Amino acid sequence: MSDISTEARAIEAPNSGKPKLNVVLLAPRGFCAGVVRAIDAVEEALRIYGAPVYVRHEIVHNKYVVETLKAKGAVFVEELDEVPDTRQPVIFSAHGVPKSIPVEAETRNIFAIDATCPLVTKVHREAELHHKRGRLVLLVGHAGHPEVVGTIGQLPPGSIILVQTVADIAALEVEDERNLAYVTQTTLSVDDTREMVDALTTRFPEIVGPHKQDICYATTNRQEAVKQVAQNVDALLVVGSSNSSNSQRLKEVAERSGCRLARLVLRAEDVEWDLFSKISTLAVTAGASAPEVLVEEILDAFAARFDLSVQEVSTANEGVFFPLPRELRRETV
Template identity: 60%
Template structure:
């Protein structure tokens, strides 16, 4: 009896570029790795270094211990502050306890901290556009005395906000927001408070902006978008939202094990991207899984070239 081979369905994969790690994430992970290399294990990390389950698990295996608060760290081991930034009280407490600490805050988050400080020194009331409870927001609000910064999450919040002095306002934003959503909130604030001071260059970082632009380009051509990233990663969640807003079905998955092939029933073209904290091996894992079922035609969609790099802290350089 002759063996009948069944033709595999073909699938076009549009790989969004840029995708995956940004310079701030690269630097933060390297700080933890170098610290373990230099000081031995364990090295403590306050909060997940970046919001990705795979990155955190790999660093745990190397000897990193993740905690939520400084009080959980012994005074005689190094502690690394996560890429999202920390309130001013945290390094102050570390100094008081004479701890060796390494700050892996992304320089683009630090830039927002500096900006907030300048507005405060100039006597302005500050509005922060961001997501309540996100560590970056907690860190940015924690740069200044309590009550100095008002958090605005939505256009509705912008409409309801009552400043002390409408002529003396400034806004800053979280670095990982949706570019389009933020533009709507900023427009609502500017309509109400035409004199509101804006950032010199927008606070949403280059990596967030570029990844969202790449998703828009891919979304025009695909039926389904797969976003590699963890559910607590702000920038990854935003990529899925941007895809949906652009008219495609978008799914956020931690890795290939979260891929449900039923999503691809009758689909000819699938887009694939990864959040700024998601390693490229996760993208490869999804491609391998797809290749088991389909004949793949892979196309890189280039949106922007990224050449940004950040220096390591002097003690680790």
């Protein structure tokens, strides 16, 4: 368990006309290194090549970030066939893509820039290595999530099987139980994944796992911070988009850890104010793809209704940095 440090600050002078509210602002929160790299990749490509810069899928799962980049000249598409014949860059999102996508880009002479998070790329390489060694790969993840689609797409059909629940594991039938490996989606619940891995290793004692867990450091740290405070506050807000896996997991972790009221919101306008009218303590965190400006917006909205006292609680220090994709590093001046 990480050491906890706290820092108290008031963001508004006491106002006797407003009810008091103690806010626990969790740290780490918000952008992780992979998200920073992906957003910087789009902005740097716009700086170097000008608009438009095409992005396959949302660069990260946050609507505010996507709309901000659109305003700067990014054009988001779901598939490459939506991209016209152009010399402008096409950026692959932080979630990763199946191998077929870079092949399609090369066939069309598209200038592709891969902004896949290096921690997702690590999972891809693990899956490829297991496949080369003749192992069937089991992927713990959520069906349909872009990261899962990308990981499955690293291997030939039938070489990787998605398992989403312990029941899926119990029902598995494989030809060689002694020749298996597993990898996981990087944004899962730490506790859920532990349960799945326990089920896998119990059912298949010789299964090979990653040398280091696949769940990313940011997901782990943000969930741990939520666990530390969940039982000690009246409510917890997660700032993030509804389609963000790591943000959804933060809300679930809060609920499982004993928080009586947990909500995921993108903007201040999404807060269900009636639910928060009688609370005296509130924890606030943000998913790994949520910018700090949205946290500040929500705190300002609470400050308009409450006399706030804010205490920052830190459970880990993050100093991770990922350099830009090499195509942009060469061009940076």
